[in-house]
Amino acid sequence: MIELHFQMLSTKLFEIKYKNLKDKYAFRIGDVFVENVSDQRKKLTKSLTALKSDSLSNASAMTICLNYLDYKTTSSIQSMVVNLLALKDEQKYSVESIDLKTKNGGTVTLTITRSKTNNQPLPVILTNNIYAGSYDKSFGKKSRSLQLYRSSSEHAWKANKL
Structure with a gap:
């Protein structure tokens, strides 16, 4: 139920944002979502295995957090956005x-x-x-x-x- 609600809201937000984009920028969106999810996971795993001790520097913590956010975001919305972009391309x-x-x-x-x-x-x-x-x-x-x-x-x- 929550996943369906998320998808409906995401689709609605996508439609609003896409409508407000100028044509000279809209074609570039698809390039952002071609990132390979397994590559994102490998980056996250690599940043975690690079830890040598139980203490972190600020830079290491930021790298791990950013890699985690990239992986979770990409893995959860990539296929939905790619499908929405394909529909827009078909219309345009x-x-x-x-x-x-x-x-x-x-x-x-x-x-x-x-x-x-x-x-x-x-x-x-x-x-x-x-x-x-x-x-x-x-x-x-x-x-x-x-x-x-x-x-x-x-x-x-x-x-x-x-």
Whole structure:
């Protein structure tokens, strides 16, 4: 019962906070929640096993406390926030991936990220890298968000000039 109440309140708070974020910042939230929970636990365990005696320095106590808070926070809310962010991304972005075969048998993947709210033609940003993965989605969201921000800034600038 308490866990369900926590999840409902957390979801409501997430919605409020997310709504108030500018597009040029909102795409970055997901990067914060990719921290591996087992890595957090290892950091905590390492800081505890590094103790040589039963007395602590202030620095050691702070390290242990921060590692404990990081681990507990990440392990309790990470999956919930990742799911909420995925829903927001589905609402905001249209993402298409197309695999193309090259002459020598290789595969090139094109990922096209568009804002669902903008239907007019916009400039294209073409990049490449050898590491496909979540970075591509993040970069696509970033470029869409920055284009939307620049577009609205340019309109405001033009309106102020008139």
